[in-house]
Amino acid sequence: MSGGELPAEFALIARHFRPLAGPGALDLADDAAVLALPPGRELVVAADAMVEGVHFLPDDPPGLVGKKLLRVNLSDLAAMGAAPLGYLMTVAVPRQTPDTWFAAFAAGLAEDQARYGISLLGGDTTSTPGPTTLSLTILGTVAAGGAIRRAGARPGHSVWVTGTIGDAALGLAVLQGRLDDPTGFLAARYRLPEPRLGLALGRTQSSLPGVTRQSRDARVEPGHNGIEPDSGQPKSTLAEIVAACIDISDGFVQDLGHLCRAGGVGAEISGDAVPLSEAARAAGADWLVTCLTGGDDYELLLAVPPEREAALAHAARAAGVPVTRIGRFVAGEPKVVARDADGAPLHLPAGGWSHF
Amino acid sequence: MSGGELPAEFALIARHFRPLAGPGALDLADDAAVLALPPGRELVVAADAMVEGVHFLPDDPPGLVGKKLLRVNLSDLAAMGAAPLGYLMTVAVPRQTPDTWFAAFAAGLAEDQARYGISLLGGDTTSTPGPTTLSLTILGTVAAGGAIRRAGARPGHSVWVTGTIGDAALGLAVLQGRLDDPTGFLAARYRLPEPRLGLALGRTQSSLPGVTRQSRDARVEPGHNGIEPDSGQPKSTLAEIVAACIDISDGFVQDLGHLCRAGGVGAEISGDAVPLSEAARAAGADWLVTCLTGGDDYELLLAVPPEREAALAHAARAAGVPVTRIGRFVAGEPKVVARDADGAPLHLPAGGWSHF
Numbered sequence: 001m002s003g004g005e006l007p008a009e010f011a012l013i014a015r016h017f018r019p020l021a022g023p024g025a026l027d028l029a030d031d032a033a034v035l036a037l038p039p040g041r042e043l044v045v046a047a048d049a050m051v052e053g054v055h056f057l058p059d060d061p062p063g064l065v066g067k068k069l070l071r072v073n074l075s076d077l078a079a080m081g082a083a084p085l086g087y088l089m090t091v092a093v094p095r096q097t098p099d100t101w102f103a104a105f106a107a108g109l110a111e112d113q114a115r116y117g118i119s120l121l122g123g124d125t126t127s128t129p130g131p132t133t134l135s136l137t138i139l140g141t142v143a144a145g146g147a148i149r150r151a152g153a154r155p156g157h158s159v160w161v162t163g164t165i166g167d168a169a170l171g172l173a174v175l176q177g178r179l180d181d182p183t184g185f186l187a188a189r190y191r192l193p194e195p196r197l198g199l200a201l202g203r204t205q206s207s208l209p210g211v212t213r214q215s216r217d218a219r220v221e222p223g224h225n226g227i228e229p230d231s232g233q234p235k236s237t238l239a240e241i242v243a244a245c246i247d248i249s250d251g252f253v254q255d256l257g258h259l260c261r262a263g264g265v266g267a268e269i270s271g272d273a274v275p276l277s278e279a280a281r282a283a284g285a286d287w288l289v290t291c292l293t294g295g296d297d298y299e300l301l302l303a304v305p306p307e308r309e310a311a312l313a314h315a316a317r318a319a320g321v322p323v324t325r326i327g328r329f330v331a332g333e334p335k336v337v338a339r340d341a342d343g344a345p346l347h348l349p350a351g352g353w354s355h356f
Numbered sequence: 357m358s359g360g361e362l363p364a365e366f367a368l369i370a371r372h373f374r375p376l377a378g379p380g381a382l383d384l385a386d387d388a389a390v391l392a393l394p395p396g397r398e399l400v401v402a403a404d405a406m407v408e409g410v411h412f413l414p415d416d417p418p419g420l421v422g423k424k425l426l427r428v429n430l431s432d433l434a435a436m437g438a439a440p441l442g443y444l445m446t447v448a449v450p451r452q453t454p455d456t457w458f459a460a461f462a463a464g465l466a467e468d469q470a471r472y473g474i475s476l477l478g479g480d481t482t483s484t485p486g487p488t489t490l491s492l493t494i495l496g497t498v499a500a501g502g503a504i505r506r507a508g509a510r511p512g513h514s515v516w517v518t519g520t521i522g523d524a525a526l527g528l529a530v531l532q533g534r535l536d537d538p539t540g541f542l543a544a545r546y547r548l549p550e551p552r553l554g555l556a557l558g559r560t561q562s563s564l565p566g567v568t569r570q571s572r573d574a575r576v577e578p579g580h581n582g583i584e585p586d587s588g589q590p591k592s593t594l595a596e597i598v599a600a601c602i603d604i605s606d607g608f609v610q611d612l613g614h615l616c617r618a619g620g621v622g623a624e625i626s627g628d629a630v631p632l633s634e635a636a637r638a639a640g641a642d643w644l645v646t647c648l649t650g651g652d653d654y655e656l657l658l659a660v661p662p663e664r665e666a667a668l669a670h671a672a673r674a675a676g677v678p679v680t681r682i683g684r685f686v687a688g689e690p691k692v693v694a695r696d697a698d699g700a701p702l703h704l705p706a707g708g709w710s711h712f
Contacts, residue, residue, distance in 0.1 A: 026505070029618065031435040031603055032402035032496070034503045037393055045477055046388035047493060049446035051484045079387040090405035090491040121401055128407045130486015135446040137403060137493035140388070147390045149382070247387055262385065 012099075013125055016106040022086060022119020033121040035086070041141035044082035048072050052131035056191075057175055062101050063108025064191045065134070070112050072249065073138035074195035075298040079247040081148040081200050081239035082140035086121040090135045092128040116197065142239070148200075152244035153263030153303035155331040160242075160302040160312065160323050162196050164277040165252050169294020170287060179287070185279040193298035195247075198319035200300070202237035241311045244303035251293045253336055253348050256301055260334035263303065269327035269338040271346045292338070292348060303329060368455075369481055372462040378442060378475020389477040391442070397497035400438035404428050408487035412547075413531055418457050419464025420547045421490070426468050428605065429494035430551035431654040435603040437504040437556050437595035438496035442477040446491045448484040472553065498595070504556075508600035509619030509659035511687040516598075516658040516668065516679050518552050520633040521608050525650020526643060535643070541635040549654035551603075554675035556656070558593035597667045600659035607649045609692055609704050612657055616690035619659065625683035625694040627702045648694070648704055659685060 013028060021028045024035035037043060050072070052058055056065050070087065077084050093101070113119055121139070171190025174181040181187055198204070238245065244263055248255045252274070260267050271288075280291055302323075304312055309325070316323040327338075338346040369384060377384045380391030393399060406428070408414055412421050426443065433440050449457070469475055477495070527546025530537040537543055554560070594601065600619055604611045608630070616623050627644075636647055658679075660668050665681070672679040683694075694702040 029614075030506050031432040031601075032400045032438065032494075032503075034398055034400050034436070034498065036398045036500060042390055042392045043399065043495075044388045044390050045444055045493075045495070047444040047446050047478055047491075048480045049448055049482050049489075049491065051448050051482060051486070051489075053485055054483060076387040080390070082388065088401055088403040088493050090403050092405055092407050092489055122403055124404045124491075126405050126407060127410060128486060128489060129409055130407070130484065130489065133405075133407075133448055133484060133486065133489040135403075135405065135480075135491035137401075137444050138388075139399075139401070142390065144392065147388075150386050245387075258385075 009125060012102060016102040017120060017123070017125070020106060020109055020113060020120035022121070024086065025119065025121045028120070028122060033088070035121070037141055040144055042144050042147070044077060044080050044140040044142055044147060045137060046073055046076040047135060047137040048076070049133065049135040051133050060191060062104040063111070066105045066108035067112045067192055069134050069136050070109060070116075071193045071195050072298060073136050074116060074197060075193060075247040075249070077138055077140040078196045078200040079148065079245050079300060080140070080142065081146065081237060081245070082142045083201055084116055084118045084197070085139040085141055086118050087139065088121050088137045089123040091123065091125045092133040094129070094132065095127045097132070146239050148239045148242060148245045149262075150244055150246050150259055151262035152242075153259050153265050153329045154243060155265055155329055157243055157303040157305055157329045158309065158325050159256070159267055159269065159327040159329060160304050160325050161248075161252075161275065161299055162199065162316075162321050162323050163194070163297070163299040164275045164280065165248070165297055165299065166280050166287070166291020166294055167277050168193065168296035168298075169251075169290050170280055170283055172294070172296070173290070179283060181279065183279060185277065190296060193296065195298060196300050196321055199316055199321040200238045202240070202315055202319075204318050204320070236311050236315050238302075238315065241308045241315060242302045242304055246301050248297040248299050248301055249295055251295045252291075252297065252301070253293050253338075256336050257334070259301055259303060260329070260336060263329065264334060265329040266332040266334060267327060267329050267336045269336060271338045272341050273324065273326040275322070275324040275326070289348060365481060368458060372458040373476060373479070373481070376462060376465055376469060376476035378477070380442065381475065381477045384476070384478060389444070391477070393497055396500055398500050398503070400433060400436050400496040400498055400503060401493060402429055402432035403491060403493040404432070405489065405491040407489050416547060418460035419467070422461045422464035423468045423548055425490050425492050426465060426472075427549045427551050428654060429492050430472060430553060431549060431603040431605070433494055433496040434552045434556040435504065435601050435656060436496070436498065437502065437593060437601070438498045439557055440472055440474045440553070441495040441497055442474050443495065444477050444493045445479040447479065447481045448489040450485070450488065451483045453488070502595050504595045504598060504601045506600055506602050506615055506618035508598075509615050509621050509685045510599060511621055511685055513599055513659040513661055513685045514665065514681050515612070515623055515625065515683040515685060516660050516681050517604075517608075517631065517655055518555065518658075518672075518677050518679050519550070519653070519655040520631045520636065521604070521653055521655065522636050522643070522647020522650055523633050524549065524652035524654075525607075525646050526636055526639055528650070528652070529646070535639060537635065539635060541633065546652060549652065551654060552656050552677055555672055555677040556594045558596075558671055558675075560674050560676070592667050592671050594658075594671065597664045597671060598658045598660055602657050604653040604655050604657055605651055607651045608647075608653065608657070609649050609694075612692050613690070615657055615659060616685070616692060619685065620690060621685040622688040622690060623683060623685050623692045625692060627694045628697050629680065629682040631678070631680040631682070645704060
């Protein structure tokens with residue numbers, strides 16, 4: 001005789017995760033979620049995992065861990081020009097994980113669900129004898145045929161980047177006690193990336209659900225780099241402007257290398273043009289290579305045909321997302337060359353972060 | 357200067373996982389996969405995680421671990437009556453994991469991809485200081501409005517189950533050295549579940565890609581339980597036959613309890629009618645409670661209106677999946693009562709497996 005009492009696992013899911021469930025999730029009480037795509041849209045899907053001690057630190061606040069897990073996946077949707085739809089998540093945690101951890105983790109997710117207009121569709125909660133290990137699959141949609149791909153950069157296109165580069169890598173150094181961070185800006189950039197969905201979707205920043213003010217790191221103003229100011233033309237989605245896009249997760253140099261290989265082109269970068277935050281500049285020149293090769297930026301790298309640079313500037317201004325032109329794609333080997341103000345090549349170590 | 361050499365992580369993905377990628381996966385070389393749903397179909401999505409030492413054993417063959425990861429998720433699709441479309445997977449493994457582990461793991465997945473007609477759409481590979489932790493998100497489709505739900509059981513419906521119950525729980529005992537298994541049948545049932553997709557989709561068994569013979573555990577013949585033999589009527593999908601369905605992952609009693617709670621009904625089970633394999637019967641009566649409450653069966657529990665029992669028998673015969681009627685749903689409290697041949701209640705511990 002049984003069925004009256006539910007074991008602790010189900011009570012935990014009901015308490016913390018069911019409130020995150022949205023349309024199609026069937027209250028997380030069925031074997032799967034069911035949802036229809038809007039007519040004329042294609043599905044865009046990506047998955048990323050985060051392991052305690054590898055992707056986040058044991059004393060990172062659980063709410064920020066939840067947000068980062070969601071945002072690194074939303075950044076992949078932004079890079080494809082896709083609008084978010086919902087997510088599935090598996091959570092493996094030690095048995096002794098306190099209820100307060102789940103409460104704070106779920107509260108962070110709830111805040112970002114409201115911010116980005118999405119909800120939880122399903123998943124799995126399990127124990128592990130190892131570190132907390134999180135996996136999230138994001139679902140989004142694009143207009144049929146309208147996804148932005150990596151493989152579109154051509155010689156003559158310019159290289160653009162959103163936001164500032166290297167803050168997250170420096171933030172990790174801060175949290176590891178290797179660098180000072182008087183304002184807390186660098187640590188915040190490590191812990192909480194800002195997926196560039198507003199720019200990707202051609203929305204004004206305030207039209208993203210829950211977004212009411214400029215992000216803290218919007219220090220580099222659009223238009224400062226020789227491009228035309230707001231011309232009053234209609235806003236475009238990123239897919240209508242750029243020829244290729246990738247989000248920077250493994251490191252600026254490595255991910256630019258991915259764009260080069262995918263497009264069969266090289267890239268020439270002006271090291272001085274790469275946008276650094278005030279805090280990163282304050283860290284000093286010794287940290288420049290860390291900025292250019294460290295991971296976790298979750299900014300977008302863009303290949304932009306010359307005739308569409310004004311449209312990019314307009315869209316960036318409307319979205320409240322800073323963009324900077326930093327170099328150009330060239331014919332030749334698919335490699336990245338960075339030069340200083342005198343034209344001399346900077347020596348950057350190959351590659352970025354690898355797990356093996 | 358960089359971009360020429362790819363770090364080991366990318367080489368590993370290219371070597372082992374790219375060959376698994378299918379249409380829409382963009383060779384796993386973009387930020388996300390893009391795919392269109394067939395017209396008139398809705399998306400069905402589920403995710404499950406598996407942790408070494410919790411869901412599989414350190415010396416389980418990697419190919420079987422890969423197959424089990426895929427199949428526990430396919431079982432969720434079967435329970436919803438959904439046809440599989442593809443999957444995303446995140447893999448967290450210790451740094452010293454040998455290349456042969458990846459090769460064997462991917463080979464197992466490749467075999468099952470061919471068997472079930474699906475492919476890899478995306479994912480993430482990372483290191484962990486803990487045990488190997490795998491997460492898989494399965495995507496499938498159903499006709500719009502055609503998903504089978506848990507919440508359809510009504511008083512007077514009969515309780516049916518596919519296959520045999522408890523083999524996997526006994527198989528775990530075998531692998532832990534607590535039980536003998538002369539034929540290896542029980543350990544095989546633990547390591548390699550058989551998602552009941554053929555029955556779910558109204559297909560003959562041989563029409564599933566790669567399926568050419570009866571599964572080893574098809575010992576219980578359809579029609580042995582007083583139901584009509586094959587009447588020659590057209591095959592139906594499970595969604596056209598059953599009122600509710602769940603797959604048995606947490607244990608027979610607990611998952612039947614889920615069907616009861618979702619439908620607001622009780623269930624009365626004849627303990628003697630619950631189908632046990634020859635190997636489970638040979639283990640003896642002391643193991644009966646383990647069979648009824650242990651997890652990992654991945655059989656389907658069905659609520660069947662009386663007038664559709666013949667259609668179920670027909671569909672089961674066509675699919676080569678044994679089905680057995682074991683009791684009925686009744687009005688009253690949402691609890692499970694099992695009785696022996698004399699009508700006396702069997703005393704079953706409440707609940708099944710919980711991680712917390």
